Amino acid sequence: DGGITQSPKYLFRKEGQNVTLSCEQNLNHDAMYWYRQDPGQGLRLIYYSQIVNDFQKGDIAEGYSVSREKKESFPLTVTSAQKNPTAFYLCASSSTLSPLHFGNGTRLTVT
Amino acid sequence: SQQGEEDPQALSIQEGENATMNCSYKTSINNLQWYRQNSGRGLVHLILIRSNEREKHSGRLRVTLDTSKKSSSLLITASRAADTASYFCATEEDWEGAQKLVFGQGTRLTINP
Numbered sequence: 405d406g407g408i409t410q411s412p413k414y415l416f417r418k419e420g421q422n423v424t425l426s427c428e429q430n431l432n433h434d435a436m437y438w439y440r441q442d443p444g445q446g447l448r449l450i451y452y453s454q455i456v457n458d459f460q461k462g463d464i465a466e467g468y469s470v471s472r473e474k475k476e477s478f479p480l481t482v483t484s485a486q487k488n489p490t491a492f493y494l495c496a497s498s499s500t501l502s503p504l505h506f507g508n509g510t511r512l513t514v515t
Numbered sequence: 516s517q518q519g520e521e522d523p524q525a526l527s528i529q530e531g532e533n534a535t536m537n538c539s540y541k542t543s544i545n546n547l548q549w550y551r552q553n554s555g556r557g558l559v560h561l562i563l564i565r566s567n568e569r570e571k572h573s574g575r576l577r578v579t580l581d582t583s584k585k586s587s588s589l590l591i592t593a594s595r596a597a598d599t600a601s602y603f604c605a606t607e608e609d610w611e612g613a614q615k616l617v618f619g620q621g622t623r624l625t626i627n628p
Contacts, residue, residue, distance in 0.1 A: 408557075435613040446603055446618035447558070454613040462615075494557055498614055503548060506557030 407431065410495050410507035417489075417514050425480045425510045427495035434499055436478035440464060441492040441509075450493075453478055482512065489514045521604060521619040529627050534591040536622040538604030539584075545607045547580055547587050548616065552601045561589075561602075594626045 408429045417423045429436065435454050439447040449462030453472040467486025472478055478497075482489045492511050496504040522537045538547070546565045550558040564571045564580045564587065571578045577590040591598055601623050605616040 410557075437613070439618075444620070446620040447605075447616075448618075449615065452613050452615065460613075496557075503560035503563060504550075504558070504614060504616065506559070508557045509555070511555075 408495055408497055408505055408507035410493075410510050412510060413508070415510055415512045417512070419514055420484045421514075422481055422483050423489075423512065423514075425482070425493055425495075425512070427478045427480065427507060428476055429478075429495075429497045429505075429507075430476060431497055431505060432475070432499070433497035433502070433505070434475070435497060436472065437496045437498075437504065438462075438468070438470065438478070438480045439494045439496065441494060447494060450480065482514075521602075521622045523622060524620070525623045525625070527625040527627060528594060530594060530596055532594055534594050534598070534624055534626075536589045536602050536624070538587045538589070538619055540587075540604075540606045540617075540619075541585065542606075542608060544582075547578075548605045548607070549576075549578060549587075549589050550603045550605060550618075552603065552621070554600075558603065591624075594624075596626050596628050598624060599626045600624060 411426045437452040438450040441447050448464050450468050451470040453459035469481045494509045495507045498504045520539050548563045549561045552558045562573045562578050564578050575592045580587045601621040603621045604619045
């Protein structure tokens with residue numbers, strides 16, 4: 405069964421620590437995306453990647469970093485520079501002419 | 516940037532009734548998409564309507580697009596309890612190989628049995 409796997413589902417960290425969220429897809433999609441969702445809000449684009457070893461900043465990239473070393477993987481690191489990191493993080497992928505396929509998200513809580 | 520604005524923010528109806536959600540946007544678009552999100556889950560794509568289309572159907576879903584008014588509506592007919600979810604519109608401005616979708620804030624739909 406093809407899909408996107410995000411892990412872990414829940415993540416707790418202390419303020420000042422960096423944390424990496426995992427996203428893996430087996431859909432053979434070229435493009436991958438990270439979105440942030442705050443309670444009662446829509447999604448905001450953090451980073452996206454169209455191809456391996458290349459990625460671009462979205463609307464709210466400050467305090468985040470990504471890598472795309474493999475087609476299947478697009479991990480997101482939330483750094484200590486992100487002022488309000490507590491949120492629901494969604495990873496997605498797509499290919500040409502296909503809609504976005506989303507994972508089931510990681511809920512990050514920083515205290 | 517948040518382009519889509521959805522109306523209403525929340526909608527509660529009885530099972531069997533029709534549900535209509537509206538989305539307005541600000542700039543020219545290539546297409547507009549609707550997604551559904553069940554609580555605590557990822558989004559699921561429902562339907563895409565291109566800028567040169569005015570209406571599209573998929574099962575119990577009907578989407579309209581009025582580019583002159585920069586607005587779209589999603590109609591769910593004969594609603595079911597399983598339709599309870601948040602619904603988001605998303606617009607795509609430029610096609611660069613990756614879809615830089617801009618999402619609205621969503622409509623929370625509750626279907627009462």
